[in-house]
Amino acid sequence: MPVPGSASPPLPRSTAGLAGALRGRLGSVRFLMTASGLAFILVVNTLIGYGILQGRREALDAGERATRDLARMLESQTLRTAFAVDQLLRDLSFALDTLPDGPRRGSTAIHDHLRQRRDNFAELADLVVVDGDGLALHHSAELPLPTVPLSDRAYFTGPRDGGQDLHVSAAITSRVRPGTQIIPFSRRWLDTDGGFRGVLVAMVDPTRLAATLESRDIDRKGSVILALGDGTILLERPQGHSGTQGGSDGGNHGEPGRLTDWPAVWTALATHDEATIRDAAPGPGGSTDSLVSVRRVQGYPFVIVATLPVAAALAEWRRDTAAWTSIGTVMTIAIALLTAFVVRQHARRDEDQARLARASRRIRGILDSMLDAVVTFDTAGRIVTFNRAAEMMFAVPEREMIGQPIEALIPDARGGANDRDLTALRHDGHAFPVGFTVSDLRLGGGTGAMRPDEPRIHVGVIRDMTRRKQQEAELIASKTQAELANRAKSEFLANMSHELRTPLNAIIGFAEVLDSEFFGTVNERQKSCITDIHDSGRHLLDIVNAVLDMSKLEAGQFELCEEAVEVHEAVAQCLMMVRDRAASGGVAIHNEVTAAIATLWVDRRAFKQVILNLLSNAVKFTPGGGSITITAGMEQDRGFALIVADTGIGIPPDFMADLFQPFRQAENAANRRYEGTGLGLSISKNFVDLHGGTLTCRSTPGAGTTMTVRLPAGRVIEQPSKIGSHAPVPAA
Template identity: 55%
Template sequence: MVHPHPGRPVTPPSQAVDQPPHALGRGVVRRALHAFGSVRFLMRASGLTFIAVVNAMIAYGVWQHHREAVGAAERATRNLALVLDEQAGRTVSGVDLLLTDLLTLLDVHPDGRSRGSAAIHELLRARRAALAPLAGLVVVDETGVTLHHSADTNPPDVAVGDRSYFAVHRDGAAPADAMAPQGLFVGPPIASRAFPGTSVIPMSRRWTRPDGRFGGVVVAMLNPAQLGTSLEAMGGGGDGTATLALRDGSVLLRRPADKPADKPDSSPARLDGWAEIQPLLSAGREGTLHTALPGDGRPGIVSLRRGRTHPFVVITAVAQADALAEWRRDSAVWTLMALGMTAVIALLTIHVERQQARRDQDQVRLARASRRIRGILDSMVDAVVTIDAHGRIETFNPAAERMFGHAEAEVLGKSVNLLLPEPMHADHDRSMAGYRPDAGSRIIGSDREVLAVRRDGSTFPITLAVSAVRLEGRLEDEAGSRGEEGGQCVFVGVIRDITKRKQQEAELLASKSQAEMANRAKSEFLANMSHELRTPLNAIIGFSEILDSEFFGKLNDRQKACAKDIHDSGKHLLDIVNAVLDMSKIEAGRYELTEEVVDPAEALAQCLMMVRDRAQDARVDLRNGITDGPAGELPAVWLDRRAFKQVVLNLLSNAVKFTPDGGRVTLSARVEEDGSLAVSVADTGIGIAPEFMEHLFQPFRQADNTVSRTFEGTGLGLSISKNLMELHGGSLSCASTPGIGTTMTARFPAERIVKPGETEALVVAALS
């Protein structure tokens, strides 16, 4: 017989009938499903998935770290440029104000144009000492001859007509990119003739004669190193560079320096790569750029910033290789960690796979092991209920019968859910099904408060303590066959009715809620009252201002006086409403501080200006005690500017109000030995009686009834000030002698003093 398909094996007829093709396919599918559904396969798949996830997370972390490294470099160059620009701007503004003030003094001083005047020399020396970056002040007449110099009473007989800072004012042809607002000229660094071996940055202003002719110049010589103090405080710029230059490319300051500072060039240095930078600035391309480093050509991160109030350009840069050096080291470490974790996870997966078979066998034995709990004492005062592993009630003592209203015979063999409210059934069933004796349980060994149900359907609160008892021995399973050696787990519940205790707790909560509602109603009333009063008060103040401006017609003196009284009374009442609202916010804990770095000397000077008119009207001498020492002695502070000024204004206003005609009020500030900042307001007023000192900072309180009738006020100022100081972690104290005067002192803790170099970190933390 010829085989129909040569080379193909012949299947016996009986085998072909017993194993049809579709049956063979179903067998393969069943075996594949069994393999895929096995615990062994799932563990292997989980291990591989975990390895993939871990490596993906590490890869993402490396990528994210790269982004953070680049972002950190961008922020560093940007912040460094901002700090250098702000410092240069403040220095230029300070010099401009100083020169303007000096020109005014020279015009009125009889020795202003007398060469070598000792009085003018002392004036120049004092002005130079008041501004740290200044190296010297020079006054030059219209011929270029030096009239006065801060370094010497007898100025050197040197003609400076060839100097650019003199020629631009004399000729009136100053380049626009070298002039600051209001006519201040800023020149490139020059070698100092007064101090050989050093270089200075000249800043000059024109000295105009009364008839408008050119009368000379006043010149401030700046020390270039002083412009970079913020860079040294911030670590010198790290691996990058920072340059401050004029808009013509002349370098004023470079960190790190290319040459020793004690060897100035005869001509100003030019900025590296100025040909590439100038077109960017001309096109308005300021900010942080990824471009080639100026004068270097390597890829880098460059921040450009052009001063708005001064003719400076700030360039900060860092090479990308330097910025990413730490990232490269970290990436290598993370790669090694990924390899190590891959190996560890693979070994753990193999170990867990081997242990799973043993764990399954143990769980089967634990599921079969059960025993009944015996020996429950029916004489217990508390209700005791025992249930088996399936949640069926096995014992029900008399105390439980009295508590729940069920007879023991009625509940035996039934589910314990009979004693629980319907919403708790599912949670209880899950707890029973998921309980494992060796795994622990949140309901075993703990005293819980839950709700229970009586026979009549009413619910009541109980405390439930559950313990598990393991009874050793051999048991028969539900089918009647003998079980394996093991034990049955029985749960014993001890129950206590806490209805009376809950009623007492409810009464306490109700009392507390009523008190909170009363306090909230008070706060809402104060807020609504303040809002409702502000609207008509603003209208009254506005109409009184319209009347005083005579918009609707001329007013006689009596009518104008009445309009002024209406305006002043409205403003006074609005201040009272605002004070009450501030006190309400503080009491409610909703007053939020807006903290920033504040120059206390500047803020205190503003407060003095705001109170000066009031002091003049009251004929009180208002003195600034801060000017006794250098302004630089007061460090910057981290606080809420508005709250700080509100405290100082309250203290100054009180001092002026309670000081009689001819009295004196002095504002001073100092740094204490413990590092705290103390701001004091001392007056020569009426003082405070000793018996009132303990009530001084209470709201709506003043010294006594006589004072209350003599002096207007709500008595909220000191209370608000004390609360604002406590929000800052500080304190407000008072020292007073009746008839002699009072000294109020506000102290800010040393933690709020801003150390050099901390300004940037504080600002970044506040913004984040």
């Protein structure tokens, strides 16, 4: 034995190991989850079992109340009938004492009176007046008065020997209505001196007395018995349910049954005026476990017994028990499955956490090897990792940033789209531009859509944009300088064009004077030189005018001088300028705008310049033998369209994108075949754009070109009838 006060001996190694394993098992989350599920199942089933037991007690209590209510209902019916019969017999005694024919046997008046009273009382089968010798004096039946003495009847001897109270006898077979049972209610008939004069008898029909009970479907729930105080059964519903001998009505004409044959009921009546017991009730099919309510009717010699089978009282409870048992079974299975699912999910979570830890270590190695600052953060924006490049960029160690919001580094990190230029803050408060790109790090692997249960980590890549911003600023400055230089070039060209037009106009004017021989005759050689001077000056002036117009358009200084212009007149004037050149080149011009087409609100010079440029290009690029067609008309949207179509060489597809750019020509070689500055189409398009219209081209190399000018309906101020003109021009 260990000595008191000494140290306890150490546990054996196997016992210590078992204790440690047990502590580990009890501390396991899976064990706690499983135990919680089993405890929950136990609690649920305990509550359901308690509810079932409580429901059984309540069902039995309800059954006891039902039997008591059934007994009270029969008691109420019996009291009402007994009181009414007693009052009827009292009234009849007074009437017999008052009427002169009361003592006279077989009086018609008394017979009619008795019949009337019988008919007014539903439960009565007959009323009989018996004299002191036991002979019938009057009755309410339609048959002759019986001559047989009634002195041996209990309903006669009882009142004669028992006193003034209402006397009720056992059920007997009716002589007036053969084959039926009646319950006699009788009362003494006294003369004025108090002497015995006879008996007044009311024959009550038990079937009518039980009508109220039968209307309540007594036989479907239980049974009721009406008996006398000595146990003689007067009424039983359903008939023969108690299993006692005899009965009150029906086909049994033997001795009436008695409650004394039911010991438990008779014992309860012997000690209590009202009681509810549980006993095996006798019946035609054997004894039945039943709830029994017994009562003595106060003031009258009646005993009432009501029974209800326990099976009937518990029928609804059994149905509820089956339902609750099913519910308990389903809940047990559901809780067991849920517990198994939670335990399995917990195991999966442990596995996921282990994989996440491995992935975290792998990602950490990758992050530390990157040159850009990389910050990982969760869905709440809290920083999870902070690589070495980020420590150097923001001048702060990682341990101080873990758990901090990403906004501590980049205030606008959560606003707007991804891959943006933002402003970051170093630890010392210095702001600098950065590029910020965010992507999702998939810890679960795979390339499909992310699962809802998959851990989400965001990876932010931060790049210092200070150097790039400096380069952008330098580039913007260079662009600004280039734009200023281009504007200066445009202004220089505009100024030089103005300066060149003055001497050119003088040269052209003097050439025209010399050609007119105003200062004297000139020879053919001189005239040829004068013509060359005039043509060269005119060509140079056209170039200068084109450059001047282009400079104004680029500088936004060209102002429209709008007026009403007749389309056919403008077209005719432009055709006069190119007709000779077309004729010398063998190109046919077809003018289909020979009548009033429309009046337009446009700048006359600009509108004519557009038409002239299109016609000049068509003549220039159409070989001999080709043709040019000019048409105009109204479109479906009430706008205006003018089309110049030729059968020339066409435009290469790769040049269509640069067609309307200034100083651009399809042939840029020094030995190109066609002269020009490349400004005509650019100027024309700008003029059309200033009018709110469009200039489009459709060309096929080797087949020809179609140029279409469209002006909006707001430029059309008049639409005369088209007599002599063609139909509206379809869209090109």
